[in-house]
Amino acid sequence: MPSEEGFTANLMPVSEESFNGSGWEEIKAAVPPNGHGSMIVCIADTATLGSADHPVLVVDLMSVEDERREPFRCIPSELWGVENNLNLANMDWNEFADATSTGSFVVSHPLRRRPRRNSVPASNISHG
Numbered sequence: 001m002p003s004e005e006g007f008t009a010n011l012m013p014v015s016e017e018s019f020n021g022s023g024w025e026e027i028k029a030a031v032p033p034n035g036h037g038s039m040i041v042c043i044a045d046t047a048t049l050g051s052a053d054h055p056v057l058v059v060d061l062m063s064v065e066d067e068r069r070e071p072f073r074c075i076p077s078e079l080w081g082v083e084n085n086l087n088l089a090n091m092d093w094n095e096f097a098d099a100t101s102t103g104s105f106v107v108s109h110p111l112r113r114r115p116r117r118n119s120v121p122a123s124n125i126s127h128g
Contacts (some may be wrong), residue, residue: 001077009083011042024071029038031061040084042079043071058082060093069093072100 002008019027024043031041043057055073064067074082074096085091 001075003080007080007084009079010038010087011079013081024057028061038083040083042074042083047073053056058096060097063093070097072097077101 002010019030024045027043029087039060039062041059043059044054045057047089048054048056054076055075056079058074058079059071060069080125082096086096
């Protein structure tokens with residue numbers, strides 16, 4: 001579903017039974033090294049399907065072993081902002097991940113400032 005501005009996430013759905021019950025580390029390891037063109041992989045896991053907000057697990061594909069970047073969660077309607085801004089390098093991984101480190105998840109793109117339940121206040125995410 002496009003944002004109010006018409007933006008959409010550039011995602012390719014994959015349904016693979018062999019990933020059922022796998023952790024994000026295993027799924028990340030199965031993605032070919034940056035031949036895919038994306039900086040992230042989005043995972044709909046048990047927590048995603050079991051929550052009313054369906055927060056998808058966003059995993060960084062570009063981190064290296066000495067720089068482990070923890071995944072964060074984002075509701076589906078806001079994935080466009082995460083995917084667009086990370087893949088275009090408009091925003092950094094930490095601008096999203098650091099703001100959600102307390103167990104919250106991205107429910108409003110930082111530039112739109114529309115707080116919701118369990119949201120991260122936009123003021124907690126730097127833009128510079």
